[in-house]
Amino acid sequence: MEYLEDHERRELWDTIQDALFNDQIDQFRAEFLEMHPYDQAKIFEEQTQDVRMQIYTYLSPDEIAEVMEHIDVDDIEEYFTEMDPRFAAQILAEISTDDAADILNELDKNQVASFLTIMDKESASDIKELLYYEEKTAGSIMTTEFVVIRANQTVREAMLHLKREAPDAETIYYVFVIDEDKHLVGVISLRDLIIAEEDWYISEVMSDRVVSVQVGEDQEDVAQLMRDYDFLALPVVDFQNHMLGIITVDDIMDVMEEEASDDYSKLAGVSDLDRPDENAFAAAKKRLPWLVILLFLGMMTASLIGRFEETLNQVAILAVFIPLIAGMAGNTGTQALAVAVRGLATGEHEKEGILKLVFREAGTGLITGLTCGVLVTFIVYFWQGDYYLGLLVGISIMSTLIVATLAGALVPLLMHKLNVDPAVASGPFITTINDIISILIYFGMATTFLRLHLLIS
Amino acid sequence: MEYLEDHERRELWDTIQDALFNDQIDQFRAEFLEMHPYDQAKIFEEQTQDVRMQIYTYLSPDEIAEVMEHIDVDDIEEYFTEMDPRFAAQILAEISTDDAADILNELDKNQVASFLTIMDKESASDIKELLYYEEKTAGSIMTTEFVVIRANQTVREAMLHLKREAPDAETIYYVFVIDEDKHLVGVISLRDLIIAEEDWYISEVMSDRVVSVQVGEDQEDVAQLMRDYDFLALPVVDFQNHMLGIITVDDIMDVMEEEASDDYSKLAGVSDLDRPDENAFAAAKKRLPWLVILLFLGMMTASLIGRFEETLNQVAILAVFIPLIAGMAGNTGTQALAVAVRGLATGEHEKEGILKLVFREAGTGLITGLTCGVLVTFIVYFWQGDYYLGLLVGISIMSTLIVATLAGALVPLLMHKLNVDPAVASGPFITTINDIISILIYFGMATTFLRLHLLIS
Structure with a gap:
């Protein structure tokens, strides 16, 4: 079937x-x-x-x-x-x-x-x-229905014990071995137990290199461990190595799904993904808080441009490139953000070192900024026939890309340092921050150009 | 340890x-x-x-x-x-x-x-x-090292067979039962096998409601199934129900990680997330293609605004609200996109019906659009003291949010219909499309207002 x-x-x-x-x-x-x-x-x-x-x-x-x-x-x-x-x-x-x-x-x-x-x-x-x-934490996803055996039991005794306990246990495919004081001392898979001779002692066939997690460990780290080592179950211990529970692979799959969907929805700026049985009101209720916050941030951008009204009045053509520059800042920021958030989630940045990441992102921003800047300078020059306008837009794009790339990477890193979930620095949030940065760079530069009488209005 | x-x-x-x-x-x-x-x-x-x-x-x-x-x-x-x-x-x-x-x-x-x-x-x-x-597909992630038993074997015979096969099999915790023609006819867990009496026949203790997947099935659907049913292994069959292989839960965890990271990086507009050992050149190489495409799309937005240069020359203040309106269009589009992509990935939209989704997104856009529109009208009125300007920005935000929300949901749905992976419609792509839509609405409306002599320059 x-x-x-x-x-x-x-x-x-x-x-x-x-x-x-x-x-x-x-x-x-x-x-x-x-x-x-x-x-x-x-x-x-x-x-x-x-x-x-x-x-x-x-x-x-x-x-x-x-x-x-x-x-x-x-x-x-x-x-x-x-x-x-x-x-x-x-x-x-x-x-x-x-x-x-x-x-x-x-x-x-x-x-x-x-x-x-x-x-x-x-x-x-x-x-x-x-x-x-x-x-x-590991404690919140573990179950206390696990089977334990003793190192001084024989394989036969252990199998009989397993048969009795099997119906109620969450899993019997990994059997954990404890000593008299309930300390975790070993593990044996049911597969090895079946292959072993019946009169051998557990201590002879078990592995004493048992991997365990602390009860307070983050569930995401537990999931990572389970995936790396291909375990079906992991024992959870307290700080004295007493066994408290087990975490099974089916719970870990739920954790992985939950964490992935969490990261994804935060990148998109939705507090929680809608469910199919929800109506428009419920969906709007989830999305509106983000949109209203972003609306106020957007009004800040608007009031920022308002300060350059004088410049705009003189050279109206400047307005034409606002969405391009702000958009590119948002795009590169989101890319850098995604890389940083995933790197933090998988713990890769800790190995790599923060400083190295910052240097790399600065380098990446420089390369992408130079490429896009040169490209834009030529396009604008050929389109508008104004060499200085081309240069202005090109240099703005270049500086914007460098700063926005760094901002995209640094904001989640800072949040991580402050023990805030870095995924909270959602895509739309970074995009709006980078809008503001890009507008400041663009109009700041335009005003300077105007003072130098380089731009013809 | x-x-x-x-x-x-x-x-x-x-x-x-x-x-x-x-x-x-x-x-x-x-x-x-x-x-x-x-x-x-x-x-x-x-x-x-x-x-x-x-x-x-x-x-x-x-x-x-x-x-x-x-x-x-x-x-x-x-x-x-x-x-x-x-x-x-x-x-x-x-x-x-x-x-x-x-x-x-x-x-x-x-x-x-x-x-x-x-x-x-x-x-x-x-x-x-x-x-x-x-x-x-299921075929590409399955392994052919599985153990099968026959329905007419006794539990004792099956256990002996398992002991022999255990060292080479990928898993022995789910044992599949086949008939003479290698058709899959049942399944029994090792747990049930251990509890069963040794002289019972497999046919008496197995479950004949065995869940299987077709060899050509998408790996994401297989992962969903494994997670829903909490299986440790799934049999893979051809269209005649011959058993070809098994998929184990550790492979599925890798699939889940791969798919999640894929969706995430596409939402962020990176073809592939950088790896920590990469340098800035490698990272830039992955991000530049997206940025250059988006740059050209952004130039389209710029040339679109260029067509309204006349309007801009008359009312320079209009430029102030460009990033706000374009930004809000991008934000709501990304939200709707994320919901649609995840809904398609989990198959939830198929149950729900596409039309229902479209109506819901239109409704959501209407609610968020009305709220933000009214809010913006008042803010702009109090800030600039111009009733018509407030109305112009407010109505633009409202219409933009409705259209952009729909676009965010419809683009991935269309791609799904055309059998293109909907996640390809990345966040930055939708954002740029919505930039264009919002500019058209905003300047189209502004030009109409000007013709009606409502805006004082």
Whole structure:
């Protein structure tokens, strides 16, 4: 079978709907539970509240838990609010602890407190522990459902232990080895465990060079590590090397998607990308704050040009090149910004050294500035027949490109130094800053040219 | 042990270097092979050619193969060219087939042909098959080293088979089930296999709802699928459902990184993000083509304004608002572009319907346009004291935002329809297009106002 296309899901749903309509609980369960939880979630999300209430009575808490794990956390509040609180608490206890903590972070505090009170003590304390970790750290994405074995067990004992623990563990493909004080001392893959002789000791077959991450580590760094080393799971430890949890590759894929989409939307100047089910009002609400800020920055540019009204009155042709110069400043700034933000995100700039980056960007600006400047000088000269005008525009473009390239690279670097997320220096923001820089250079130079009586009005 | 920080790798390297220097092959092997292949690769890449040549003689082809799998394919040509061709062919035969095909794609055709001739026949034919698939499809990222079992085997037989195959297979955590004609008929996770009773038949414990992808499917869609369903491996089939290979999650993480960085760099108008070891010339070479194209587009904008020189001569103050209006058009266009490109990438727009998107963007443009337009009208009126000027700038901003928002959304959609990658419509490109649109609206309106004698010069 291929994975379900939308229309297949809808056809399947028709038969399931009949079962619901006729109260055929067995048939509903047979059809619904046969699907992958992702498809169950897609179908569940399309239902009205009435149908959802019926589904809650047809499925057990752990069956609903599987569905909930595949629903976007942003959409989940509604479902947990409409359910019977006891039932909701049971579901939360069944969901893997990292997802449960994510869901609770979306609900209001009173609701969270009441769910944690109703829930069985063990699940509640596991989840509470995760709620405590800061967002976007290793601690916030790890799960506490992992299997550990001891170094002095035999392979046979370890396999028996695994068979028992397998149904509840988030993954059993990497098994971590701890000592009596719960210190992480080794790791063995299930693959190596299967190949090993049954009466060997774990200490003989495990690798003691186990890679781990600190609980406070940034999730983006964890993702980078997982990708570099091709791990399926990473152990999370505290500063004394006690094992606290594991992070699995499926969570890391979500982190990668989230971080990529975050960087992308910031470069475009949208606080958050719209979702397809949103209407124009919701979309406008997300974009307007940026546009209004940029509008005021743009008014600053306008008032700046206003100061050169005298110059403009004398040589109206100057206005013709404003969008060209401002536009080129924006373009080169965005390029430099993108390179700097990605370099910071992947940690490459730390290896390289900031000073080296600044020199390189200055050099890049000089080369691109010279090329474009010379090109423009000739084009303007041949078009307008005015040698000085050509020179003015050409030199302006050249200086603008050098300064704007540096600004594009330096602003995110400065933000990084100040511990602000460099991606906040979005494309439109840098573009507008560079507009101002370019206008100052262009009109400053034009006014000087005029004073020297070089420009004929 | 934590993963290796750069300085730790360097310290470790010092001891390894001593071993190399004193020709202590045993000590070199003991230290080097103890490391994770990713760290081996990082250290290997920092060496001079002389040291690399020595390392080739100290390690076996399959040990070097592990190192090569963790080196960026763009850097690898040099190494395969400096080696003895026989040794290189042996290494290629040991590397997993998908990575080997990636490497061969980087080498020149004569080299590829000679490697494939020297190599053992079986490896050569496996790799050749992969070279045949188009870039960025499921076929190009799959590996042919997978384990299959039969439905009529018992769990015990299957486990014995797995133990034998485990060392060479890319993954054994998902085991695929085929029938006599090699059709894919089921899947079972190693977890379920371990829990199952040893004398059960595979047909009783496998899932026959196996999700697979077609060999020609886009790699981005495969990544989406893997992320939605939380798979660790996906089977790749031809149109008759014969199993051809598998795609594992570590390859998908690379695809996700590649696609994200691709979208990001295109939004910023850089053909390819610079790498930290590049100098200013290399960086300028990547950015200049975009800048020169944008320069010519910018000259078009300039010549457009040139046509309104008469209007500008009469009302020089008009020039003051050019960057504001052009800038706002660029900003809103980039926002709409980003939303449309991401929506197309995730397939969300296909569910939603193009028409609905167009209506929504028109609505969003109307709301943001009205807000910014009214705001600007008042600001300009209070600043310049000219009611008609305020109205002119306000109406221009409003119309510009509506048209530019639509343009930002429609250009990528059109490109998608024409089967061009919508991300090619980069941010700077859309910004420049919208510059032109906004200038036309602004000066067109200003000229009309002038004809109606509304603007006092």
